[in-house]
Amino acid sequence: MPRRTDTRALMVATAAHLLRRQGLHSTGTSQILAESNAPRGSLYFHFPEGKEQLAIEALALSGRELGERMSAELDAAPAIGDGIVRLGEMFARSLLASEFRDGCPIATTALEAAESVAIRTACATVYDAWSQGLSARLEVAGATAQDATRLAQLVLSSIQGALILARVQRDPDVVRQVTQDLAEMVTGLAPSEERP
Amino acid sequence: MPRRTDTRALMVATAAHLLRRQGLHSTGTSQILAESNAPRGSLYFHFPEGKEQLAIEALALSGRELGERMSAELDAAPAIGDGIVRLGEMFARSLLASEFRDGCPIATTALEAAESVAIRTACATVYDAWSQGLSARLEVAGATAQDATRLAQLVLSSIQGALILARVQRDPDVVRQVTQDLAEMVTGLAPSEERP
Amino acid sequence: MPRRTDTRALMVATAAHLLRRQGLHSTGTSQILAESNAPRGSLYFHFPEGKEQLAIEALALSGRELGERMSAELDAAPAIGDGIVRLGEMFARSLLASEFRDGCPIATTALEAAESVAIRTACATVYDAWSQGLSARLEVAGATAQDATRLAQLVLSSIQGALILARVQRDPDVVRQVTQDLAEMVTGLAPSEERP
Amino acid sequence: MPRRTDTRALMVATAAHLLRRQGLHSTGTSQILAESNAPRGSLYFHFPEGKEQLAIEALALSGRELGERMSAELDAAPAIGDGIVRLGEMFARSLLASEFRDGCPIATTALEAAESVAIRTACATVYDAWSQGLSARLEVAGATAQDATRLAQLVLSSIQGALILARVQRDPDVVRQVTQDLAEMVTGLAPSEERP
DNA sequence: ACTCACGGGACCTCCCGTTTCT
DNA sequence: AGAAACGGGAGGTCCCGTGAGT
Numbered sequence: 001m002p003r004r005t006d007t008r009a010l011m012v013a014t015a016a017h018l019l020r021r022q023g024l025h026s027t028g029t030s031q032i033l034a035e036s037n038a039p040r041g042s043l044y045f046h047f048p049e050g051k052e053q054l055a056i057e058a059l060a061l062s063g064r065e066l067g068e069r070m071s072a073e074l075d076a077a078p079a080i081g082d083g084i085v086r087l088g089e090m091f092a093r094s095l096l097a098s099e100f101r102d103g104c105p106i107a108t109t110a111l112e113a114a115e116s117v118a119i120r121t122a123c124a125t126v127y128d129a130w131s132q133g134l135s136a137r138l139e140v141a142g143a144t145a146q147d148a149t150r151l152a153q154l155v156l157s158s159i160q161g162a163l164i165l166a167r168v169q170r171d172p173d174v175v176r177q178v179t180q181d182l183a184e185m186v187t188g189l190a191p192s193e194e195r196p
Numbered sequence: 197m198p199r200r201t202d203t204r205a206l207m208v209a210t211a212a213h214l215l216r217r218q219g220l221h222s223t224g225t226s227q228i229l230a231e232s233n234a235p236r237g238s239l240y241f242h243f244p245e246g247k248e249q250l251a252i253e254a255l256a257l258s259g260r261e262l263g264e265r266m267s268a269e270l271d272a273a274p275a276i277g278d279g280i281v282r283l284g285e286m287f288a289r290s291l292l293a294s295e296f297r298d299g300c301p302i303a304t305t306a307l308e309a310a311e312s313v314a315i316r317t318a319c320a321t322v323y324d325a326w327s328q329g330l331s332a333r334l335e336v337a338g339a340t341a342q343d344a345t346r347l348a349q350l351v352l353s354s355i356q357g358a359l360i361l362a363r364v365q366r367d368p369d370v371v372r373q374v375t376q377d378l379a380e381m382v383t384g385l386a387p388s389e390e391r392p
Numbered sequence: 393m394p395r396r397t398d399t400r401a402l403m404v405a406t407a408a409h410l411l412r413r414q415g416l417h418s419t420g421t422s423q424i425l426a427e428s429n430a431p432r433g434s435l436y437f438h439f440p441e442g443k444e445q446l447a448i449e450a451l452a453l454s455g456r457e458l459g460e461r462m463s464a465e466l467d468a469a470p471a472i473g474d475g476i477v478r479l480g481e482m483f484a485r486s487l488l489a490s491e492f493r494d495g496c497p498i499a500t501t502a503l504e505a506a507e508s509v510a511i512r513t514a515c516a517t518v519y520d521a522w523s524q525g526l527s528a529r530l531e532v533a534g535a536t537a538q539d540a541t542r543l544a545q546l547v548l549s550s551i552q553g554a555l556i557l558a559r560v561q562r563d564p565d566v567v568r569q570v571t572q573d574l575a576e577m578v579t580g581l582a583p584s585e586e587r588p
Numbered sequence: 589m590p591r592r593t594d595t596r597a598l599m600v601a602t603a604a605h606l607l608r609r610q611g612l613h614s615t616g617t618s619q620i621l622a623e624s625n626a627p628r629g630s631l632y633f634h635f636p637e638g639k640e641q642l643a644i645e646a647l648a649l650s651g652r653e654l655g656e657r658m659s660a661e662l663d664a665a666p667a668i669g670d671g672i673v674r675l676g677e678m679f680a681r682s683l684l685a686s687e688f689r690d691g692c693p694i695a696t697t698a699l700e701a702a703e704s705v706a707i708r709t710a711c712a713t714v715y716d717a718w719s720q721g722l723s724a725r726l727e728v729a730g731a732t733a734q735d736a737t738r739l740a741q742l743v744l745s746s747i748q749g750a751l752i753l754a755r756v757q758r759d760p761d762v763v764r765q766v767t768q769d770l771a772e773m774v775t776g777l778a779p780s781e782e783r784p
Numbered sequence: 785a786c787t788c789a790c791g792g793g794a795c796c797t798c799c800c801g802t803t804t805c806t
Numbered sequence: 807a808g809a810a811a812c813g814g815g816a817g818g819t820c821c822c823g824t825g826a827g828t
Contacts, residue, residue, distance in 0.1 A: 021310070022310070022311075023221070023307060023308050025219070025221035025222060025308065026221060026308065026311070100310070101310060103307070107307060107360055108307040108308060110360055110363070110364050111219060111299070111303060111304040111307060111308075111360060111363070112218075112219050112221065112222065112304060112307075112308060114217070114218070114296075114297060114363065115218075115222070120363075120364050120366075123364045124364040124365050127361055127364060127365070150373050150377065151377075153358070153361065153370050153373060153374065154354060154373070154374050154377050156357065156361065157353075157354045157355075157356075157357030157358040157360075157361055157370060157374050158350060158353050158354040158357055158374075159353075159357065160353075160356065160357030160360050160361070161352065161353030161354055161355065161356030161357035161358070161360075162349070162353040162357070164303055164306055164307060164353075164356055164357075165323055165349065165352065165353055165356070167306070167307070167310065167316075168306050168316050168319045168320040168323060169320050169323070170316075174349050174353060177346050177349055177350070178349065178350050178353050178354075181346065181347075181350045185381065
């Protein structure tokens with residue numbers, strides 16, 4: 001017997017997937033419903049606020065999932081620099097596997113939905129979380145708190161931008177190059193406990 | 197009859213402005229028409245292919261205009277690093293002056309319009325031009341051709357990404373920080389004729 | 393909630409009526425909706441394929457209804473010839489009662505919609521059904537299978553053509569004359585069981 | 589040096605061609621203009637009343653041209669019955685050569701444009717002319733004036749209807765069968781001077 | 785004599801949200 | 807909870823006709 005949350009969760013997951021590929025305005029509620037095998041009415045039962053509420057939850061889900069994948073990649077490498085390179089590889093693979101449709105699951109919606117405060121906030125929250133994840137690992141690698149924050153923003157920005165360029169150029173190389181450059185930049189860092 | 201190009205050019209400029217702020221799907225032809233004080237019929241007279249053709253010309257216009265502004269900023273500083281910092285300042289000012297609506301005039305459309313090859317190509321062309329502008333100045337500053345290309349992509353990516361983050365966080369600081377970090381990175385470059 | 397078929401059926405009936413009088417291109421979805429007292433959204437709920445799907449169902453409805461009326465007229469006369477004359481009378485009355493607007497409910501759309509295979513097929517199906525109805529009765533009246541088929545096509549063609557002429561001339565006499573001529577032609581037939 | 593009537597005549601001919609294939613509502617002024625290589629303004633210079641005036645002239649042209657072809661076919665056969673069969677062959681060839689697009693050049697517009705008195709009249713005029721051409725030859729073949737008129741209407745109606753059926757069935761056989769049946773029907777006629 | 789550009793209405797489609805009935 | 811149907815606004819496209827300008 002299907003639990004009541006199943007349909008709801010499926011709708012969020014479907015929305016997350018479509019938002020990543022198409023953005024907010026290209027993703028109709030009808031498409032979400034069709035791909036979730038759910039009738040129209042169910043959307044407004046589970047999400048009384050409608051499309052926006054669903055989108056916000058979808059962004060949060062994408063943020064969590066991709067955040068975990070990013071953490072896993074970073075932790076899989078001994079040095080932070082290698083971790084960043086792995087990040088680039090991961091995104092490059094996503095792009096190739098999806099014919100350059102799967103870039104950042106947040107960026108498209110973030111740029112489109114400038115008019116909605118709620119959606120903008122949801123995007124900001126995800127970016128903050130990712131940034132903190134990066135920052136924490138940069139501190140462990142030897143950066144001061146301040147440097148870590150700055151470097152995390154730089155790394156995040158560069159990858160975000162590279163994903164845009166890669167999509168329009170249909171070539172994942174930018175992502176790889178950028179992450180390699182970033183890796184070199186952070187290689188100088190020493191483990192924090194060994195600093196004078 | 198007004199000179200034939202007036203209305204047409206105004207429509208392209210209006211579209212460029214709206215595309216930068218809202219992206220493609222949030223910008224209706226009606227809005228473009230209304231803000232251009234043009235009747236419906238004129239759109240399909242001047243742009244037989246419709247909205248897509250108008251969008252492509254608008255993207256090209258934005259690309260040209262912003263490209264020139266970027267070049268001007270880069271050339272206004274003695275060192276390439278300072279030029280990049282000026283770039284960041286310029287974008288930060290745009291964001292503040294527009295309540296964080298005016299970011300990159302290409303990025304939103306680039307991410308939204310993945311389905312349209314013509315629009316994607318138009319975006320790619322603009323990014324290429326910008327990248328080459330950066331690359332040329334990096335070569336003058338002493339980078340090898342190969343390094344210049346890589347660094348240009350890194351600079352462009354970082355700024356693109358920082359503009360996204362700045363918009364959702366409603367804080368232009370990321371742009372400033374990122375450009376400062378990039379400036380440091382390129383400071384080591386020496387004018388090419390002085391290299392060993 | 394009203395029983396599910398009401399609005400839908402009303403829309404088909406309205407479309408059938410308008411198609412008969414105006415043809416496909418002169419009949420806007422707005423007019424169909426207005427005369428059905430239905431909101432826009434209902435059209436694409438009940439007919440996901442849009443106007444074409446609605447038109448096809450309307451043609452089928454007209455074909456069925458008029459087919460039954462034709463059968464009734466044919467069966468109301470003892471001899472097939474008299475039946476054909478009754479057919480002519482029926483069409484003449486329709487023309488007069490509608491100020492020459494109600495001719496054949498299929499013909500206008502059939503000629504207009506040459507570009508749409510689906511609509512053409514729908515029209516062909518109706519004509520086939522009518523032709524077979526005629527043919528069956530001609531066989532009963534003594535015609536061989538082959539003659540019945542040919543005569544049915546002749547009768548159908550003549551009436552179709554006469555309806556066009558009657559509309560443009562605003563005079564139903566052509567229809568009456570043609571059906572009388574056709575009646576004479578089939579009077580020679582003897583009931584099949586009495587044939588040598 | 590092109591005479592001023594050249595463009596005008598070309599537009600009428602183009603319109604006649606398109607009206608035959610597509611009918612009135614499917615034929616935009618833009619298409620006529622494009623296929624005539626004429627600018628928009630020229631239409632209203634040569635035809636101040638606009639599309640309707642052009643359509644009326646086009647219908648008249650088609651009526652004249654096809655009337656002459658029909659007369660030629662009728663006169664090319666010794667007996668009126670054979671002439672009618674030739675008529676059928678001619679129409680069957682037109683259908684086949686045009687992938688069933690070229691039927692009667694008047695009928696589609698006649699049925700579509702019920703709302704316009706002027707167009708309806710133009711169609712009626714053409715049908716009258718054709719009918720009289722047929723009638724005259726039937727009289728020569730031995731029919732009384734009254735019979736000739738009736739038979740002409742029957743022949744015209746049958747062919748008109750058969751052209752509709754042939755188009756939707758994508759098979760020109762109806763036209764051939766119908767004209768053969770009509771031929772048999774008029775074979776009994778004797779040259780008028782030999783009648784008692 | 786001819787043309788560019790305007791002018792805006794109407795077309796079909798599709799959207800998102802709601803209501804009412806099972 | 808789910809499902810069917812309503813409700814109407816807005817989307818992009820394309821139409822036909824008109825004047826100001828050569």
